[in-house]
Amino acid sequence: MLRVSFSRVYVFSASHRLHSETLSDGENESVYDKCNNLHGHGHDYKLEVAVSGEPDQQTGMIIPMPELDEKVSKVLDRLDYKHLDKEVDYFKKIPSTGENIILYLWNELVKEIGGSRLHHLKLWETNNNSFEIGKGGL
Amino acid sequence: MQNVTITKKFEFSASHRYWCDDWSSEKNREFFGKGVSPYGHGHNYDLHITVGGRINPDTGMIINLSELKKIVNNILQDFDHKFLNVDTPYFKDKQPSTENIALTLFELIEKDLSAVQADLTLERIRLYERSDVYTDVWKEAE
Secondary structure (H helix, E strand, O other), rough: OOEEEEEEEEEEEEOOOOOOOOOOOOHHHHHHHHHHOOEEEOOOEEEEEEEOOOOOOOOOOOOOOHHHHHHHHHHOOOOOEEEEHOOHHHHOOOOHHHHHHHHHHHHHHHHOOOOOOOEEEEEEEEOEEEEEEEOOOO | OOOOOEEEEEEEEEEEOOOOOOOOHHHHHHHHHHOOOOOOEEEEEEEEEEEEEOOOOOOOOOHHHHHHHHHHHHHHHHHHHHHHHHHHHOEEEEEOOOHHHHHHHHHHHHHHHHHHHHEEEEEEEEEEEEOOEEEEEEOOOO
């Protein structure tokens, strides 16, 4: 069976500091190194969102792009131009690593797009670090 | 078992137009926006083709890239510098959306690939309409 997915690339900018409450200051410094900098640092995150399903007979689309944009923006607006650990409740106790951010985004996007359509996410923290989550095939 | 694949990138430029005959002009304009212009608009498409299969012990290759180039370029001749709705037979009864173009290309490439070498698998194709919009097509066991 042929499977099709449609993907869009989004960008959001945020600052954060990697620091775990369950580790000592010394351990935090040795685990997270420069990412543990007291006053934080930031990234232009790039998020690739893939939805899968049958393209609609009339429109030829799995999801209309403006609809996907609106749903994704609703989630990303909560992170864009924010300090993740200080301004986003979810990351007040959980370190805002790429792994935890992509898990958060997956769960929030499932609420907007639906678990049957959301297929795959790829989060670029920098041009060299990326994180993926999804149902396979991509 | 480890699965090795090879991916080659191709490019083609084409125009297309969105229009649904069952809808009023207003509804078409509202849904497809600028995409309804009767003269079409264009993109530089990037096509990534991923092929899997046995590595030939003599050549060290899954497929000779010049062979893949021949197959794909032959198919893309019908797409490159064309108005997809008008100049190709594939989008008379369906929209030339990224999804439908990718599905059409997958079927065409898979057919020609298996004719050349039966044990080759077209693992996946990724079609970029723009750098921030793309579609993937792959096969999944039913």
